[in-house]
Amino acid sequence: MKVTCFFLAASATAGNADIAAHLIVADSSFWSNAAKITGSADAILRAWNGKFDKAMDDAFHMCTSGSYVDHDIIWECGKKVTKMTFNKNPNFNLMGRYAASQFAQLDNNGDGKLNFAEFKRGFAGFFSTVGSTLVDIFDADGNGVLEGKENNEMHFGLNNIWDEFSSDKNRELINPILNTWIGSDLDKNVDTLSKAEMTEQAILQSVPYF
Numbered sequence: 251m252k253v254t255c256f257f258l259a260a261s262a263t264a265g266n267a268d269i270a271a272h273l274i275v276a277d278s279s280f281w282s283n284a285a286k287i288t289g290s291a292d293a294i295l296r297a298w299n300g301k302f303d304k305a306m307d308d309a310f311h312m313c314t315s316g317s318y319v320d321h322d323i324i325w326e327c328g329k330k331v332t333k334m335t336f337n338k339n340p341n342f343n344l345m346g347r348y349a350a351s352q353f354a355q356l357d358n359n360g361d362g363k364l365n366f367a368e369f370k371r372g373f374a375g376f377f378s379t380v381g382s383t384l385v386d387i388f389d390a391d392g393n394g395v396l397e398g399k400e401n402n403e404m405h406f407g408l409n410n411i412w413d414e415f416s417s418d419k420n421r422e423l424i425n426p427i428l429n430t431w432i433g434s435d436l437d438k439n440v441d442t443l444s445k446a447e448m449t450e451q452a453i454l455q456s457v458p459y460f
Contacts, residue, residue, distance in 0.1 A: 279386040280344075280379060281351070287382060288352045288375030295374050302453055306373045308460035310366055318363040324349040334459050336415040348376050377456075381449025384408075396443040404443075
């Protein structure tokens, strides 16, 4: 499903107040979702059934050449991701802040490190939290999926947030992602976007950075 240039041009862009409002809702929703969803990480991984194993392996080895990540390694890895994405807001580091807040829940053996299996739980928790949060922000009727105008509002909202926090140098990479729905249709209904589908899109959109 592609958003046409005509439709993009015909739609009003969000002002700074709209961007700020979306970010306030996003921040509140993200952290309220994080602990609950991370606690279900094992079930999420079982449901994925190996679908994103390569993405998880690539993400892990982007962060470390060793066999584990710790607080400092994953914080620095998050800074690297932020520099490639929201580089106008270097303190954003959502990945690093998520890991810091959920580390104890992810560190099954309590050794202060995340091995690959524990990192995978964090990957599942993080991206599922992102996917759920994006639906929560734009789900005006509260039915748990984005449809119709909600889909369009989400798309334009993300474009405007990106413009606010990322420099032009990142546009060449991100434009194809923001201007195209890239193949997540788990329920075989192209007119709706569920939290699971949004999670899948968030992962697919992140793969170029791993």
